[in-house]
Amino acid sequence: MPPRPTLGELELLVLLAVLRLEDQAYGVPIAQELLALAGRDVALGSIYAALDRLEQKGLVHSTLGDPTPERGGRAKRFFHITPAGLQSVRDTRAALTTLWSGIPSLEGEPG
Amino acid sequence: MPPRPTLGELELLVLLAVLRLEDQAYGVPIAQELLALAGRDVALGSIYAALDRLEQKGLVHSTLGDPTPERGGRAKRFFHITPAGLQSVRDTRAALTTLWSGIPSLEGEPG
DNA sequence: CATTTCTTCAACTATAAAGAAGAAATAGAT
DNA sequence: ATCTATTTCTTCTTTATAGTTGAAGAAATG
Secondary structure, eight states: OOOOSSOOHHHHHHHHHHHHHGGGOSHHHHHHHHHHHHOOOOOHHHHHHHHHHHHHTTSEEEEEOOOOSSTTOOOOEEEEEOHHHHHHHHHHHHHHHHHTTTOGGGSSOOO | OOOOSSOOHHHHHHHHHHHHHGGGOSHHHHHHHHHHHHOOOOOHHHHHHHHHHHHHTTSEEEEEOOOOSSTTOOOOEEEEEOHHHHHHHHHHHHHHHHHTTTOGGGSSOOO
């Protein structure tokens, strides 16, 4: 069976973190971003699994960086979003925004 | 394994449709709402499965209505959101809104 | 060779999807 | 009246994807 055409819940979060981090998007900072901005504590294994799925779908692309001169500074796998990935985020955001617009019980909230 | 603490992708859509439909939230209209507003064509079986999960998590509550005097008018199962469900939608929306705010590549788009 | 940082692997459960089957009502025929 | 077909809505069955964690693996420095 083919992958699903829509973004999974975690896939969307990870894609947004990759977008935010620009040229510093790899495993650890992505996890930190989700924890800091969305309060979401996700194991690194889950992040990498989502990234692998996204790459197979052509929504992100990864390149291997150079090792950095610090203890444990092994090469990082950097991710960046593809045009299809950006479109996917836009479509998802548009659908959600439409769906949660004009709902009285959602108005006037903090955040 | 316990259910996941966060809303799945379809679960969020269904929860929003239930909110929108107010006192007319049952299987068929929910599917129509997702198709009309989000362009998302989901089989009824999938909708009911999501509703069952949401009810087990205490995010919606269902009541059996009266049969209506029309052909095929058997009793409907109406759903409405619980306080916990509303909070769940708010939290999810807040997290996503935070995450996709201030991203240059997402600005200036239609929708 | 111990330690640090980062990535991959393995096992398992939840979520999602679609189609088929089931239940409950009315309409129309006999 | 009751039998049968049709309509509407719900539940069941099956299969695959998505999400989760902990542990192991790889690559660097001290």
